[in-house]
Structure formats: C-alpha cells, structure tokens
Amino acid sequence: MINASEVRILPERSDTAATLTHQAIELGESDPVRARELLGAALAQDYDYEPAWRWLAELVTDDGERRFCLDRAYAIKVDSATARARRAVAAVPATPPAEVADLIDPSPPATATVVPGRGRTTRWVAVGAVVVVLLSVLGVWAASGDDRVEPVQVALVAGMTGDNAVAASHMERAVRMHLDTVNAEGGVDGRPVELLVYDDEDTVATAVGIARRIVRENKVMYVIGHAGSDTSLAAAPIYREAGIPAVTPSAGASKITDDSDWYFRSMFGNRTQSDFLSVYISRVLGAATAAVVHEEDEDGRSGRETFLESFGEFGRVTADLPIAMGPEARAASVRAAITELRTHDPREPILLAVKEKSGLELIEGLRSAGVTAPVVGVSALSSRAFHASLVDAERKRGLPGSLTGNLFMGTPLAHDSLSGPAQVWADSYERRYGERPQWQAATARQAVNVGLHAMRVGNLDFGEEHREQDRKRVRDTMASLKDKKNSFPALLGPLYFTASGSAQMAVSVVTSDGARFVSAPTQFTIHEPPTEDSLRADVAEGTVIAVKNRYLSRRQVVATGININEIRELDTAAGTYFVDFFVWLKYTGGHVAADVQFVNAVRPDLTLGEPLRDVTENGRTYRLYRVADRFKSALEFRDFPFDRQRLTVLMQNRTQTADQVSYVTDKEILDQDPEVYLRSGADATADINQVPNWVASSVRFYRQTVGSSDALGDGQATGTTAGIYYSQYAGEIVLKRDTVPFLIKNLLPLVLLISVTFLCLFFKPADDRAAVSMGVTAILSTAVLLNNVTSQLPSVSYIVALEWGYYSFILLAGICVLITMVRKRLAVTKRDDAEQALSRAARIGYPVYLLAVVACFAVIYA
Template identity: 60%
Template sequence: MPAKPDTAVTLTHRAIALRATDPAAARNLLGVALAEDDEYEPAWRWLAELVTDDAERLFCLNRAYAIKADRATDRARKALRGVQPTPPPEARDVVEPPRPDPVDPTPARRGKPKVLLAAGAVVLVALTAVGVWTTVGQATGTPVHIALVAGLTGRDPATAADLERGVRMRLDEINADGGVAGHPVELLVYDDADQVDQAERIAEEIVREDRVLYVIGHGVTSTSLAAAPIYRAAGISAITPSAGGSGLTDSSDHYFRSMFGDRTQGDFLAVYAAEVLGADKVAVIHDDHASGRSAQAAFAESYRQFGEVVATVPVTDDPRAAIERVKGFAPGTPVLLATESRHGVALVKGLRDAGVDAPILGIASLGTKSFHDALGGVTENLHLATPMAHDSLSGPALKWAEDFEHRYGEPPRWHAATARQALNVGLHVVTTHHLGLDPATIADDRERLRDGLTAMKDKKNAFPALLGPLYFTPSGSAQMPVSFVTSDGTRLVSTPVQLTIYEPPSPEVLAADLANGTVIAIGDRYLTRRQVVATGINLNEVRDLDTRDGTYFMDFFLWLKYTGPHTAADVQFVNAVKPDLKLGEPLRDVTDESGTYRLYRVADRFKNGFEFRRFPFDRQHLKVVLQNRTMTADDVVYVTDKEILNQPPEHHLRSGADAEATINDIPNWLATSARFFQRTVGSSDALGDGSAAGTADGIYYSQYTGEVEIVRDTLPFLLKNLLPLLLLISVTYLSLFFKGSESAAPVSMGVTAILSTAVLLNNVTSQLPSVSYTVALEWGYYAFILLAAGCVLIAMLRKRLSSVRRDDAERRLARAARVGYPAYLLAVVATYLAVFA
C-alpha cells in the first residue's frame, strides 16, 4: 500500500504513543501537527498535557478552548488563573507575530459621554437578551464520562473513525440540549489499535481512573474479549457496536452488543444461502483471527442442518492460495467471505478473475458502501449482510444519514449508526432509571445501569433506536434482523427477498406455519421470508394547503417493483382524507422473469398534523403514507427504489408531469426538500388475542412515506403583517416626546396602541387552528403590548413628577425612556434573530 501522508490527526496519534517514553519527541510531533492544522483541538490539548511550564500550558489550553468550548478544558484553564500565557517553542510558528507600532498615531477623539452611554445601554440590553437565550438549557452539573475504545490506528482506521463520529455527533446534540438530567456528557476516547495487549492496558487504565459510567467498544472481537473480564471485575458495563463474537456476550453479564452477533448472523446467512439461493454446499473463506473464526464457526454450525460446508479456508495477506483452493469446487458453489474489507476486496476480485461466477456472500464487515466502491465494478452476484440498508432507512435514520454526510463529507457506515445506538441505549437507562450521576455513587450507578440494560429483554421493553426497536437476547446481544444487500451496479440496495425474526403468537400457529413452510426453524430461532417492494414516488404537484385543518392536495406517480404475489400492491393511504382511497388501475403493468412493475397515478387530498410553535418561521411536512392492507411487516417491506436513490435531491422538486415546472403550487410557501423513506409501525401488545399472552409479538406494518418540506416565504409575510405594527411602534415612540405635564395624549396613544395590537394579532393568527400553545409571532406582539403599557406608565409618572415640580427627575426619566424604548426593541429583534435566523 502507498504510504499515507502525515496529517494533524496521524501526527497527534504518534505523539500520544510517544508521550510516556520520549516526551520531547512527542512535543515536537505535536508542533508539526499544529503547523499542519492549527485548528486541530486535540493537538493543543495534548501539548498542554506535555509542557512543564504553567504559562505555556495555559496558552495551549486557551487555544484549545477557543476551538472547542469543552468544560474539562475550561476547568483546567481556571486552575491556572493569574498566570500570563506564553506560547511554547513548538507552537511559536503558528502564533501570529505582533503588529508594528503605528508611525504617526492620530490622537483619539473624545466622544460625548452621553452618546456612548446610550449606545452602551443598547448593546448591553441586546447582549443580555442573547446571553440569556444561549445559556438556557446548558448543562451545569458534574460531567458524566463515557469511554469509547476503538482501533483508531488499527486494521481499519476508517471504520473506527466512523464509530467515533457516530458517538460524537450525538453527544454534540445532547449537550446542546442541556446534557442528561442537567449533566454534560464527556467522551473519553482511547485507541487500542486492535491489539490485545493495548486493549488490556486501556481497560485497566479506565478502571484505575474510576471516572467512566460505561464503555462503548471495543471495535473487534479479540480486543473486546481481552477487556471483558477487567470491566466485569470492576462492575463496568460495556456495549460494543461492532464486535460480533458470540463468546463475548455469552461469557460476561456486563457486556452488551448494539447490533446482532455472529450467532444471529450465522443463522440468517445459513437460511439465506439454503432457502433463498437454493445452495446445498458452501465454501467458507475466513480471516485467521478471533473475529473471522467466530463468524465462520457460527455459520458452519447453523448451515449444518441445510447442507455441507465443503471447505473452510483461512486467508492471510496473500489471498491467492485461498482463491486457488475455492476455484476447484463445483461450479455454482456459493462462497462465504467471513473477512474484513481489506481481505474481502482482494478475494472478490481474485475469485472473479479466476472465473468463479458463483454467488458470493459476505458478513456485515463487508456490507458497506466503501467496500462496494473499492471493488471497482466487480460487484455482480454479491449478497452481503448488514445491520443498515440505506434504501430502507426510516425517516429519522435518513435525516441522520443526511446530516452525517453534510458534517463529515461522506455517507455513514453502519458502524456509526450502531455506535450511536450504543450511546443512546445507555443514556436511555440513565434517564429512565433516574441514576444519581454523583461521582461518589458511581459504583451504584454502574450496577443500576447494568440491571437496566439486562431488563430490556423484549419488544415491550425495547428502546426506539435509530435502526429499529433495540432490545437484548438473554446473552446481551441485540435482537435485530440481518438485512441483505446486493449491488445494482452503482450502489448497494436491498435484495428482493429478506428474512426476519418470527415470534410465534402460540404453539398452534407456529406448528401450522412450520408445516406450510412459511416459517423456517434454525436452532432455537424462527425466521420467515419477507417480500421486498422497491417503491418510488414522483411528485407532480402540491397545492391547496389548508393550515387550519391540516389538509393539502398531492398529485404524484407511484410505482412498485417486486417478485412474488401481487398482494404486495394491495396498499392503502393511511393519511388520505378519504379513508377508502385506492390506487385504481395501473397505468403500466408488466410481469416477466425479473418480477413485476406497476405504475399508478394518484391525485387527492391528504392530511397531516402541523406544528405552529415557530409561526411564521415554521416548517411544515406534507406527507403521503402508504401501507399494505393485509400483509404485516413480517411479510412485506417497502423500500426506496434505486431510481429514486440515483436522482439528485433537487430532482425531487421537479414535476413528474411537466419537467419545466416545480411541484410547489402553494402561494406564500417554498418547497425546500423531498424525502422518501420507510418505517415500521404497530403495537407489541397482544391486542385482545388471549392465545398470544406472554409473547412479545403484536401487529406491525411496513409503511412508505413521501414527504415534502415547505417553509413560509417569511419576508413578504412579515412585510404585510408587521407594517401596521411598525407604524404603531413609531407613533407610540412619539408619545415619549410630549411634555411631562401633557399626559392625556401619551396615555391615549398608548392605550390605543394596545387595543390596535390586539386586533392586529387576532387577524394575523386567524389562519391558524386553535392551539393551546403560544406561537413565535405572538410573543412579539405581547412584547409590544408590554412596551406600550410601559409608555402609559411613564407618561403617568412624568405627569406626577411635573406636578410636584421635580423637573430634573422628570427630564431624566424622559431621556431614559427615549433611550430604553429602542434598546428594548433591539433586544426583542436580537432575540428573534438568535432563535429563528
């Protein structure tokens, strides 16, 4: 492999590794890292740890805090209060040099004190308003520490980086919302380099420091197994987002997994190979380390009841021997790759070059876009397991994936999602079980956290995670299905047939389903086939929005692609105004050996609940939601068709009936985006079925949603509706310039302004339904009513001061009011800008 260029990140990692043995070299490396990127906060933070002079330490901490306002960094800065910061030698090259003194300085002109005082008052009021708003919701309690341990410099640094990104992105959201129960959450990141000895050392360090509530990690099976007994002895729970080894959670009651384990993956792969691909023989190539051996063993054990594993071939850095051995098997014999991506790419290319055109199956480590893209077009007949198929993401998961790509410049691997789930499920237990989060009682909190995770044993106690309901098997592994993806030539898409976990409602129903072949028993697990329907929506027009009753008209093309029975096309629109709205006859209906394609056109009124708290800065979502009439999510799932995935986002806002027109025909609103996603809805209750008592099953349906986001064209709206209010503001301000003895006119003007504002507010909000909360615009009107009432009060006070001949006090009050009036208005405007801009 070509040598990777040194970056601030890699140089900092090298410095961290040297900090104990050669601190001087470590400091030099950090200086080079900062020369590469002086905005890389970890380099400043580590340099602060290595310098020996307090002045230099404070300088580094100040630079780190300026880049990222971290509470731990701030506490370290405050501990050095009174020290004059000085840049250390390693960082002087990145410090801006001082400017020369001016040659001919111009004497500063003295301003008028009263003008400066008035301007200062205005700025102070505005800054106070913004400051109050920005401090609301900030966490002020003692930090909650969570550790993330992954191979940041290990076998697959890019995957480990996604683990950290998934956690850090979520933590930023949590801390911005005030933390957990008023406590900020701080992430402690450790790099075990996917090495067992390093993993043990880090686990001992975490236990010794005694700060961490729970651990997210480690990244691979071998390091997780090495650290597990250390965490268990200390009573610390760990949740791995990516290590699949079955022995990990089996051997420790403190280790959990936020994705499926190798045993579950082996069952799904075995059934898929036998029942979907129809294979009675499979060859297995696996990595010769703990992760690869565990995945291979789990598959071999599961596949034993369906057919024969004809070969088990370990692979090294040179895959040619494994390829030569597999090449000699009967044509068409599927090959399972239980390897990491670095070996998988070479194996797939080598097998295809050797003429092996049989199906290639892959474990979850290969089920990523990066693996697919690395194959360079050699993607035919791939069947890869994954926890996350991008075309079947739910609405929140799709929004998360878009935000992730916007933040980091590339789409997320599934590892980022499962790492986010590992963080969220732990914090879910923290909040629902009301942990004390006091450093003095951390041992008790850890025990209650483990008990809370253990109690999440079925769908009724599941946590609504990013990839679906998250709950654990008795051994601590996430009970979730394995998705299968294949390549359409440009991207990974869901295979036409999926498998899902079947939870029988009663022994009688189970016996019947086993007998008719709809359910497959494998070990102590039951699986059933699920029909996948590739679904596409092409919007033509959105119009006739009625915000009072939450209805709108949508015209769109809908197509369904599937293999199997036509009941997949028997759908209803759950949010249609007409409850019996049907698809009608298809415009096109084609069935051939590749499957069925049906195209429909739908034009009718739909409804959705609207949220007006931010009115008139609100964003509304116009949805059309379809669901099968009779088949549950165990039988059919609707996913986004590849034709939609291949389109740029702006294409979704062009009319399918007229390529020159936009879909938006709603006056005073702008269409900003359109999304298409699936979700599963239902209930985990027995729903009155006495035979289902004691099960965690229920009725769940797969829904598919097309969603258009619209925003008000705010500027014309504000100009039209706020112009009368601006005139009232001007007139009311003039009331402050009357003589103090003339109170009748100012009082009358203030009262008239209050009454007129109430009428204006009623006219503006008349287009809204009856809501129990105060919308954003109402707060502005209320602020002016309060201001007008203040003007009335000031007029009365000035009249009183004039009548007792306290003219100086009256004049001071008048001047203060004339300055305070615009300052108050500026503070209100600044608050609105801060909240809604």
C-alpha cells in the same frame, strides 16, 4: 496527569519554546530538576506558551507553585482538565516557582505621590478597574461554564490506526455528532457528556493495555468498543472484573457477550447472522451445499463455527478453507482457497467470513479464475467503502459488473430501507462530514445512545464515590431491555438484548446494483409466534422456517418510488392539501404487495387504482400508478410565520404486516440528485409547488414501521409476541412560508402603530390624557391586528412566534401609559429634573426595546 500525547507542537509556535518544552517532557522522569530549568527557559522565550505552564505544574513539588502555574495556564487557555487540577489546590496561595520568578512583574512602591486635583480621577479609574475586573470574571465564568458541573465521561475504543481505521473513524464521528446534540440539550442530568477516545490499533496487546488504563483512570461510566472480536474478547474480563459495562458496535463473536454479563452488543452477533445467511442460501439461492472461507481470527472462527451449525440444518459444507493471518501466509492461503473453489460446482454459494482486505482479494481472484458462484459475505463486507473498492477494481479492469455481480452481504443497515429518523440522521451526517455513514456509524450511535438512556433512567448519583454502583445501575438497566415491549427506541428500530447480551435484530441482505448495495428482493425477519399451535401450523405450511433455536419468516421487499407532479390547495386551518404524483412498485412474488392504502388520505377508501403500466419478467413485477387526491397532516405553527410544514403521503399495505411486506426506496430514487425531486414528474420544466406564498424547500422518501405492542384483545398473546406492526412508505414535502411578503403585508400596520405610539413620549406631562388615550388605543388596535393575522390558523393551545412579537408591543404600549402617568405625578410634585430624566430614558429605551425584540427574532429565525 498530562500525557505526552496531549501536547502538540504547532509550527506557528516559537520553535525555541516548543523545542525546550519537548526536551523537558523527555527529561521529566529521569531529571526533573533539569526539566524545570528547560521549562523556565521556554517561558522566557514565550511567556504565554500554555503547554510549558502545564508541564511545569506537573514537575513542581509545592502546591502553591502548582497553583501559580495552573492559574497561568488556565488564563491562557480555558481547559476542563486544567480547571479540575486547579480545584484540587484552590485553598493554597499561589507562589511563583523559582524558574519563572524573574519573569513576574515586580510589586509597585509602598507609597505614591499624591497629585493635587487627581483624587476624583483616581477614584473613577478605580471604579473602572473594578468594572473591568467584574466583567472579566463574568467572561471567564461564562467561558468555563461546563466546569461548574463535573462531566460524565464515556470511552470509545477502536482501531483508529488499525486495518479498520475507516470504520473506526465513522464510529467516532457518529458518537461525537450525537453527544454534541445531547450536550446542547443539557447533557445527562444537567451534566455534559465528555468522550474519551482510545486507539487500540486493532491489536490484542494494545487493547489489553487500554482496558487496564481505563480501569486505572476510573473515569468512564461505560465503554463503547472494542471494534473487533479479538480485542473485545481480550478486554472483556478486565471490564467485568472492574464492573464497567461495555457495548461493542461491531464485534460479532458470540463469546464476547456469552461469557460476560457486563458486555453487550448494539447489533446482531455471528450466531444470528449465520442463521439468517443459512436460511437465505437454502431458501432463496436454493442451495443444499456451500463452501466456507474464513480468516483465522476470532471473527472468522466464530463466523465459521456458527455457520457450520446453522447450515447443518439445511445441507452440508463441502469446503472449509482457512485464511491465515500475516501478509505472506494470507496471500498463500487466498491463492489456495481460489484454486480449491475453482473445482466446485459453479452454482454452489461461497460464504466469506473475512474482513475487507481478504474479501477484496478473494472476490477479485475468484472472478478472475472464472468462478461465477454466488458470494455470500458477513457484515464486514457490506460497507459502502467495500463496495466502492470493488467498483474501483472493476474500473481498473475495464469490466463493469464483473466483481459486484452475484454478491449477497448480511448487514445491520441497508441505506435504501432507512426509517424516517434514520434517514434524517444519515442526511445530517452527510452534511457534516461530506459522505454517507457506514453501518458502523449507526451501530456506534446506538451503542452510545443506549448507554445514555441507561444513565438517564438508572437513578444515578454521578458522584465519584458512587461510580461503582452507578455503573452497576447502567448495566442493570441495559439488561432490563429484554424484549420488544421493554425496548429502547434506537436509530435502527426497537433495541433490546437477547439473554446473552446481543441486540435482537434482523439481518438484512444487500446486493449490488452496480453503484451501491441495495436490499435484496427477499428478506427474512425474526418470527415471534403468538401461540405454540400457530407456530406448528406455520412451520408445517413452510411460511416459518426453523433454524437452531430461532424462527424466521419470509419478508417480501418492495422497491418503491414516488415522483411528485404537483402540490396545491394547502388549507392550513384544516391541515389538508392536494397532491398529484406517480408511484411505482417493484417486487418478486405475489401481487399482495400492491394492495395498499393511503393512511393519511382525506378519503379513507383511497387506493392505487388501476396501474398505468404492469410488467412481469423473470418473476419480477413492475407496476406504475398515478394518484391525485387530498391528504392531511398535523401541521405545526409554533414558529408562525417562520414555520415550515411537512406534508406527507403515507402508503401502507392493507393486510400484510411489516414481517410479511416491507417497502424500501427504489434505486431509481437513490440515483437522483435530491434537487430533482422538486421538479414535476409530469412536466420537468415545472416546479412541484403550486401553493401561493409558500416555497418547496425539500422532498425526501423513507420507510417506517408503525403499530402497537399491545395484545389488541388477543388473550393468548403475551410478552414479545403481543401487538402488530405495519411497514409504511412516506413521501415528505417540506414547504416554508414566503416570509418577507407576508411580513410586509401583515406587519406594516403594526409598524405605523409603533411609530405613532412613540409620539406619546414627547407629549408634555400636562397632556397626559391624550398620551394615555394613544397608549390604550394602541393596545386595543394591536389586539385587533393580531386576531386578523392569526385567524388563518387553526385553534392551537400554544403561543406562536408572531403572537410573542405582538405581545411584546402590547407590553411596550402598556409601559408607555405607565410612564405617562409617572411623569404627570413627578410634574405635579415639582420634581422636574426627575421627570425630564424619565422622559429622556423612555425616548431612548423605546427604540432600544424594539431593536432587542427584532434582534431576538433574527437570532432565532434568521
């Protein structure tokens, strides 16, 4: 069925046709006869107005008339929904409805006068018409290729027009961006994935209605959403009863996943978040008391309840202040909370379990009232948009840093600690949409991706009659992701779920540097002890902190920066290169953070050496080093000579695991334009690239975690405790070959050989020996040229791009030899006409073949 919301009235359309169609839509249920008349009038004004045809197809009662209307609509606009409706009435002959019968061209007369001498022309016209029809059918078939296979449908439900519309738009962008990639690669099991977006307006009533609609339509395999806890809780029983799995990317209330084995969460829940924030307040901020301000919705209540439980392990809550819902009540309770907090200890942290609007008002009010206490916020307050709002408010007040100082926010994504794949994704997102993604975009991408993974490995049938069991298989596959060893490699790290369906992941704490949120110097991670004895020992020593049923260990965060001075001496055969660069480390705590090695250095014992600068102030250390040595990487030559090589410098702590030390990108790097990375750190007027015939196109920096989930010989390490992981920091320089000079130098002999070989097609059949000799010589010479060109490459097991070009010419030369032999045979048997036709075809086909090969390379590598 077509919804009224699907029809948009465009200004450039004929106003009369559009207006009449709109009137018909309004009368569709109350007066269908009058609605059909209005649609007929609309089509009389604009016969190609596709919405009118689609609505007329909905209103007619005869299948033949419906088939006629759908055929006309599909001819105007190729649409998957129209295609599916057409298939339902494909067996019925098309009949025009009475409302448009006068608009159809009349049939031609039964007899026609035959004009002498026109028979041959008529036949050619008929042949031409058949060709045109066949080409048209082929074009329509190609344009509607996706309709050959029924798409797999996925729903995204969020408040597109609610209070969190910005976050919802980031979710939709991230999901669409990922599905574009998935569909370009063939979809799931050869089926395209179609996204259905629903706006629940962040209201419970609308969320319930949409959940029931999704169940009633019975299309989607799983749901991404809802975005808020209230809406997710309202929809959860509906999805559970219908057997539809759902993954929320941002709702944190524990009840959502606790009370439903069909609901999952692609980020941490409020229970995990409260554990981490409680430990941070107690162990890092050193506070034994705290105040809590929470909104009276499910997110706020859940955040408050879980924090009271977690923080009760370390201290007590001195104030528990609710923020009422509704504009007037909320404003009054915000004022009351600020008044109350002014009387508290100025060092006592304040936890805000609120959304962005209330958070901004509370922070502005508290700082204006002179409250300088640390403000700790939940993930809803950790977005780039929220920080930008604070900075904008500071600018209006003329007091930079007055609002962004002394803030500590929990988040699933810190932009300065993105891994390599996450960094690539964030850069692609920014190029496509013009802004950096918010964390909700990352968790939404994880939500859609884990569902696609479940569909790929779940052995689904994909038929409508099997949809119920397919959904159960998707749910079961998600539930099987229960520990690190049985995890899914998602954007933010290995994704697996707790027993209650919430993603098992650490909470990062970010603080403001005045321009953005960056990782706080001290973080915590989930500790998975190898044995009970080691756990008791670690807890006794204080290196592991117990909170409720969870164990956390302290992680030292090292702000890391690399400034490349020069890259030279690239040896493509050996995969080695020389890099000269500065590297600096900023950290609090012990100097073990500086005990690093370069894991891809040619010399295995290469270390940082002695620092050029070593400064420690207020417990924070800054160390600067200079490193100049040879490194190695696995180079990729499939696109040679159009290849791009990624040359990396990989730094890793020698003794500390990823749970103990994590290297993140320093804000000094984040503040720079990426183009600056291409300038030498030792000489700003020079380029970093000193490799002849190569051009440095980009430089980027990122962190990554490497390791193994195997037990590594520890017989007592089992399950999630097995394995060991390290934090690495990478600097990556992308070099692309200067292709034009390379091609001129290396392909000029081949071009001359191609020109000479072409001449053999102009020899007479009697001179076949000379022509064959030229063709064979061309094949042998091409093989020698190819060997000379590829001799600079290492031994690889695949065919590189340039080899395909040479092989194409070898094939062409072989065809020329064969044609020469066939021409000789035709001439001997006196079939001169055939010989001349073959000769002409070969002379035309030779350059056409070459142009086709060049065009293929241009399309792929231009």
